[in-house]
Amino acid sequence: MTTAHQTLQDPLVVNGIQQLFTWILLVATPNRSWLRFVNVSALTAWMFWVYSSENLLSGTEYNENVLYRTLQGCVPLPLVMRTAAALFPPKGPGSRFLDMATAARLTIDPRAVNTPWQVRGIPSFPSYYKSRPPARVPFMLRQTVITIWQCLCLDLVFSQFRAWTSQRAFPASARELGPWDLPPGPWATSGASMLVIALIGRLGFDISYRLVSVVYAGMGVPTEDFPPLFGSIWDAYSLRNLWGNCWHQFMRLPFTATSNAITRHALRLPRSSVLGRYLTIAIVFFLSGLMHFLGAQAANIPFSGAMHFFGLSGLGLLIEITIQGLWDYFALPRPQGIWCKAIGFIWVGLCFSLVAPWYSPEWEYLFSVGAKSAWFLGAFTGKVGVPVAGVVVALSGIIVHKIFETIW
Numbered sequence: 001m002t003t004a005h006q007t008l009q010d011p012l013v014v015n016g017i018q019q020l021f022t023w024i025l026l027v028a029t030p031n032r033s034w035l036r037f038v039n040v041s042a043l044t045a046w047m048f049w050v051y052s053s054e055n056l057l058s059g060t061e062y063n064e065n066v067l068y069r070t071l072q073g074c075v076p077l078p079l080v081m082r083t084a085a086a087l088f089p090p091k092g093p094g095s096r097f098l099d100m101a102t103a104a105r106l107t108i109d110p111r112a113v114n115t116p117w118q119v120r121g122i123p124s125f126p127s128y129y130k131s132r133p134p135a136r137v138p139f140m141l142r143q144t145v146i147t148i149w150q151c152l153c154l155d156l157v158f159s160q161f162r163a164w165t166s167q168r169a170f171p172a173s174a175r176e177l178g179p180w181d182l183p184p185g186p187w188a189t190s191g192a193s194m195l196v197i198a199l200i201g202r203l204g205f206d207i208s209y210r211l212v213s214v215v216y217a218g219m220g221v222p223t224e225d226f227p228p229l230f231g232s233i234w235d236a237y238s239l240r241n242l243w244g245n246c247w248h249q250f251m252r253l254p255f256t257a258t259s260n261a262i263t264r265h266a267l268r269l270p271r272s273s274v275l276g277r278y279l280t281i282a283i284v285f286f287l288s289g290l291m292h293f294l295g296a297q298a299a300n301i302p303f304s305g306a307m308h309f310f311g312l313s314g315l316g317l318l319i320e321i322t323i324q325g326l327w328d329y330f331a332l333p334r335p336q337g338i339w340c341k342a343i344g345f346i347w348v349g350l351c352f353s354l355v356a357p358w359y360s361p362e363w364e365y366l367f368s369v370g371a372k373s374a375w376f377l378g379a380f381t382g383k384v385g386v387p388v389a390g391v392v393v394a395l396s397g398i399i400v401h402k403i404f405e406t407i408w
Contacts, residue, residue, distance in 0.1 A: 015079065018043060019107055022083050036083070043080040077291050081105060110250040113225050121244045121253040128405040133224030140217050141234030142404050143210045146226035149393075149400045150210075152380060154203040156389045158367070159195050159378030191349070194356035197363045201229060205248055230348040233408050237344030239317045239351060251288065259283035278318055285314025296362055303365075305358030312358070316351040378391040 002392045022039060029035050098106070102115045112118050125134055128142065206229055213226035231245040259280045269276030289310030294303035327334070336342070381389040400406055 015048070018046065019079060021309075022079065023103050023107045024209040026098045026099055026106060040080060040083050043083060047077055047080055054101070077287075077294065078110070078251065078254050081258045081287070102142075102385070109225075110253060112253055113227060117257075119249045119256075119377070121231070121249050121252065123126060123231045123245070125227060126405055126407065133222060136217055136223060138193060139223045139226075140214050143214045143217075144402060145400060147207055147210045147214075148408060149396050150203050150207050152396065153388070153393050154200065154207065155377055155380045156386070156393050157196065158200055159381040160386070161200065162367050162378060165364040188353070190360045191353035193364060194352060197360060200367075205250075206230060235336045236348060237341040239320050240349060243313075243317065251291070255287045258278070259285060277321075281321075282314055283319060285310045285317075299366065301362055301365060304362050304363070309355050309359035311352070312355040321346070370371040 023041075025033070025036055025039055034345060105112050105115050106117055109115075111122060112124065124334075125132065129135070191361045209226075213223075217223050217226070229248050231241075233246055236242040236246045261275045262283060263280050264271065265275075267279075269279070286307075289307040290304035292310065293304050296306060332341075382390070
């Protein structure tokens with residue numbers, strides 16, 4: 001029997017208490033309050049304790065509690081950074097005390113929708129909705145139907161990808177990863193694998209988000225609080241668009257708030273300075289790599305290329321920004337039309353083909369050894385067969401697209 005003392009030692013229980021305590025401080029104390037600084041310090045100390053080797057690296061064998069262990073490792077870092085974001089509000093240190101709704105959104109909603117902290121890059125509601133914000137019934141109906149189709153699509157894609165990864169040989173350490181350690185063949189394989197992983201990740205995130213939005217809308221929460229999670233994939237013709245508009249913006253607030261606190265408040269670099277801008281981007285991608293790396297450690301994955309993947313992705317973005325800046329500096333004519341986007345997609349594809357070998361084996365390994373934890377994925381495809389499942393997904397996808405005006 002679990003005792004009260006053991007329960008209080010549970011990292012997730014402690015994280016929940018800290019989340020509640022942070023929320024209370026946001027409501028009861030002004031911005032830049034010393035109590036908030038103490039809270040950030042305590043959260044940081046707790047994070048280092050959770051990520052210590054004795055808590056995360058006690059074994060290298062995968063176990064079916066991977067979700068619990070990953071949450072145990074990943075909750076503290078975003079909470080630390082999100083709390084730090086409250087110390088440096090967008091309207092300056094003189095803004096008022098936060099109301100309960102705003103404080104709750106800041107600590108719970110990663111994108112802080114409809115608050116002064118709302119992140120950039122949130123997609124607008126599709127034209128399907130005749131009113132802004134969407135009426136409750138049409139919103140819930142559309143979200144539900146799209147979720148059902150996404151579940152069928154995820155079932156098909158994941159079943160085939162899992163079957164492929166179960167036969168793969170994986171590296172023993174991160175040292176064996178990287179483009180220069182692989183012949184050209186695996187480059188293409190890793191690049192294609194990363195596209196499938198991104199598709200699976202997008203489907204998984206979007207399904208969860210839509211289900212939550214339906215539940216909350218049914219409870220009376222305004223639909224305007226649930227704008228789309230992902231932008232259109234057809235806008236991913238630049239790395240800036242890919243990370244800033246097309247992909248979800250769940251971690252944009254804590255990452256950018258922390259990087260801005262370092263560059264603008266600690267180093268006092270002007271907002272418009274080239275050094276400040278470049279350093280902000282570098283810190284954001286470093287933090288993203290750190291969070292994903294620690295998540296891999298929490299899941300007992302014996303290797304992780306997250307730091308390399310996100311670090312090199314950030315470098316690619318800096319190269320893109322530099323080229324665009326030089327292009328504008330010399331007043332060169334900007335290419336227009338379909339050829340501009342075609343070149344952009346080639347650039348994005350080239351970048352990912354180079355950095356994918358660092359990261360795709362980690363997710364292939366996770367899908368391979370974690371198959372038992374996701375037994376329900378692939379059940380429909382396994383029952384009716386791949387050809388039938390493919391036809392069902394394709395036809396239903398066309399119908400859903402025509403009726404509900406979905407855009408990828």
